Amino acid sequence: MILTQCAVCATELGLSLGKKCGRCSTRYCGPECQKQHWEGGGHDKLCKKIKRAGGAEQYYADTKYSEAVTVAAEACADDTKGQTCFICTQALHWKTKEGLVRGCSCRGTAGFAHVACLAEQAKILCDEAEENNLDMKVFNERWRRWHTCGLCEQEYHGVVCCALGWACWKTYVGRPETDQPRLAAMTQLGNGLSAVGRHEDALSAREAELSMKRRVGAPEHQVLIAQGNLACTYDDLGRVAEVLSLRQEVYSGTLKLHGEEHYDTLREAYNYASSLMILSRFEEAKSLLRKMIPVARRFLGESHDLTLHMNKVYAVALFEDDGSTLEDLREAVATLEDATQTARRVFGAAHPLVVTFDCALEASRATLRARETPSGK
Known part of the structure; x- marks a missing residue:
C-alpha cells in the first residue's frame, strides 16, 4: 500500500501527519517511535539502503513489486510451462530471472510474458507520448498497457493485475505529486490490490488517491474517478451505506460532466445499479439499467x-425480485444465456467473469423451474 502509517505502531498518518526520517523518509507518528525503530527495530541497518533505493516509498514499492511478481509467476506456473515471453522471447527474464505469467483472455500459445517485460513495454509507450507531447487521448490509449493485454485487448485479472499495479506504482512513485502518471499509478495500484482481495490495503491507496487529487487540484473527472474507486473498496469491505450515497453522487456528477454516451458514465451507472442491488432496491436498479444498457x-x-x-x-x-412475473424470469434466463455465450466466446471458459455468469445463469434457471413447477409436484 501507499505508506500512510507509522512504521512502528501503525498509527494512521494520512498523507501529511507525523514526521519522517531525515535520511530515508520512513514515516513515524512521533520521535518516540522513530527512536524505538532506530535503536531496536533495525532501522539503523536499513536506513542507508532505503535511501540508496530512492527513499521509503520507492523502497517499499520495489519490495512489494518483487513479492507480487513471485506470487504471480508461481500461480501461473502450470499454464506457462514450456512457453516463452512474447516480448523478449525468453522463458526466464534475462535480468530479474522471473518466470512467465498470463492473466488475460489469451488462449493457446498466445499471451505469455514476464511482468517486467509488460511493465517496460507500457513505460516506453507512455514515455514516448510524454516526450513527444502527444495529446491526452493518445496517452490514455498507451496507458492501457498497464492494465490491458495488447494481444487480446482484455484486462489482466487476479495476481497478474496485482503485480502490474505494483510495477506501475514503483515506476512513477518518485515523480512529483502533481504529475499525471503518478496520480494514475495510484489508481492502478488500488485496482491491483482489489484484484487479489487485499481490500484494507486497497482502501489506504484509494483514500490517499482521492486526498491527493483534491489537494493538487486535479480535474473534476479525475476526482470523480477516485471517488468511484473508493466506493468500490467500500463495497468490498461491506460498508454499504457509504457505498450507495457515494455511488449516486459519482453517477450524477459523471452524467452531468460527460453525458450518457461516455465510458465513465456507463461504468458509474453499472456501479450505482450494483449498489442498489445490494440493498434489494430492484425496481430502481432495473429502471436505471433499462435506460443505460441500450x-x-x-x-x-x-x-x-x-x-x-x-x-x-x-x-x-429480474430473478431475485420477489415481485417478478414468469415473463420477467424468462427474460432473465434469456438475457443470461446470451450474455454467457458471448462472454465465453470473448474471454474463454476459465475467465473469472465467465464463471460468475455461469453461476448467475444456473441460479436464474433454478428460480424459473421452481416457479413453473406446481407446488408438491
Whole structure:
C-alpha cells in the first residue's frame, strides 16, 4: 500500500501527519517511535539502503513489486510451462530471472510474458507520448498497457493485475505529486490490490488517491474517478451505506460532466445499479439499467465486458425480485444465456467473469423451474 502509517505502531498518518526520517523518509507518528525503530527495530541497518533505493516509498514499492511478481509467476506456473515471453522471447527474464505469467483472455500459445517485460513495454509507450507531447487521448490509449493485454485487448485479472499495479506504482512513485502518471499509478495500484482481495490495503491507496487529487487540484473527472474507486473498496469491505450515497453522487456528477454516451458514465451507472442491488432496491436498479444498457450496446458494443456486466446485473435484478412475473424470469434466463455465450466466446471458459455468469445463469434457471413447477409436484 501507499505508506500512510507509522512504521512502528501503525498509527494512521494520512498523507501529511507525523514526521519522517531525515535520511530515508520512513514515516513515524512521533520521535518516540522513530527512536524505538532506530535503536531496536533495525532501522539503523536499513536506513542507508532505503535511501540508496530512492527513499521509503520507492523502497517499499520495489519490495512489494518483487513479492507480487513471485506470487504471480508461481500461480501461473502450470499454464506457462514450456512457453516463452512474447516480448523478449525468453522463458526466464534475462535480468530479474522471473518466470512467465498470463492473466488475460489469451488462449493457446498466445499471451505469455514476464511482468517486467509488460511493465517496460507500457513505460516506453507512455514515455514516448510524454516526450513527444502527444495529446491526452493518445496517452490514455498507451496507458492501457498497464492494465490491458495488447494481444487480446482484455484486462489482466487476479495476481497478474496485482503485480502490474505494483510495477506501475514503483515506476512513477518518485515523480512529483502533481504529475499525471503518478496520480494514475495510484489508481492502478488500488485496482491491483482489489484484484487479489487485499481490500484494507486497497482502501489506504484509494483514500490517499482521492486526498491527493483534491489537494493538487486535479480535474473534476479525475476526482470523480477516485471517488468511484473508493466506493468500490467500500463495497468490498461491506460498508454499504457509504457505498450507495457515494455511488449516486459519482453517477450524477459523471452524467452531468460527460453525458450518457461516455465510458465513465456507463461504468458509474453499472456501479450505482450494483449498489442498489445490494440493498434489494430492484425496481430502481432495473429502471436505471433499462435506460443505460441500450446506450452501452450502441456505444461499446454487445461483447464489451461492461455491456456484459450490465446485462448480468439486470438479469439478476429480474430473478431475485420477489415481485417478478414468469415473463420477467424468462427474460432473465434469456438475457443470461446470451450474455454467457458471448462472454465465453470473448474471454474463454476459465475467465473469472465467465464463471460468475455461469453461476448467475444456473441460479436464474433454478428460480424459473421452481416457479413453473406446481407446488408438491
